[in-house]
Amino acid sequence: MIEVKQINKYFYTPDKIHALRDVSTTVEAGEVVVVIGPSGSGKSTFLRCLNRLEYADEGQILIDGVDILDSKTNINKVRADVGMVFQSFNLFPHKTVLENLTIAQTVVRKRGRKEAEKKAMGLLEKVGIHAKSGVYPDQLSGGQQQRVAIARALCMDPKVMLFDEPTSALDPEMIGEVLDVMKTLGKEGMTMVVVTHEMGFAREVADRVLFMDHGAIVEVGTPEHFFVNPEHERTKLFLSQIL
Ligand code: ATP
Ligand code: MG
Secondary structure (H helix, E strand, O other), rough: OOOEEEEEEEEEEEOOEEEEEEEEEEOOOEEEEEEEEOOOOOOOHHHHHOOOOOOEEEEEEOOOEEOOOOOOOOOOHHHHEEEEEEOOOOOOOOHHHHHHHHHHHHHOOOOOOOHHHHHHHHHHHHOHHHHHHOOOOOOHHHHHHHHHHHHHHHHHOOOOOEOOOOOOOOOOOHHHHHHHHHHHHHHOOOOOEEEOOHHHHHHHHOEEEEEOOOOEEEEEEHHHHHHHHOOOHHHHHHHHHEE
16 A cells, blocks of 8 residues: 655755655554654654655655655546645635535545535534534634544545544644544544654554654554563663653
């Protein structure tokens, strides 16, 4: 599904930052991969490279065999196929919940309004907020807004869903409702790459965990491996700090 081969990413700010160092991994269809690591280790940059919000300077990224770094690749198609949910919910503030879910469907997927609304309502029901379809985002709690953001990404029928710390901006009592939606998705077979500090989620849902430090993938394993028997000193140190 996703093949990442030896990607390198640099930022010039003006100091040269080597944000991703020879990152290689594969994500199989239906797999849930959780990415953990300290602040600044490159987790967000890695995710953003997967839908080309950032352009990897070197290496290759194939999504369902499509080379997304190839200049001939239609990047809007890639972004529709690779859904992303951010820490800040990024909903359109002047559009209702329903409109938030239909715009990209009509523009990018070329669906008619009726069809787009039907799809949207089905997904709002799935995330438990169909009663709120007519309200504006600021009338919703953070947890509800994040569930709308997830439903919006799902409206595009993505092949993969990327989550960048989707619960970090939420009040504690709302974290569970968002994680529950993500757990359901994972169990239904959605391919997901999730950056999170929620180790309970990692334990329960992840097929694999990647630990990143200083732009590199340092250790890869099952949740059991990480929480019972981490190998590298840097992994042990990180886990001892967050667990
Ligand atoms: P956090 O846990 O704090 O979100 P992260 O693991 O997601 O951290 P990244 O945001 O990917 O880390 O950042 C990796 C490195 O790249 C950091 O040194 C960061 O300062 C740098 N970086 C990220 N985005 C940019 C940018 N747009 N311009 C310049 N430097 C950047
Ligand atoms: Mg980040």
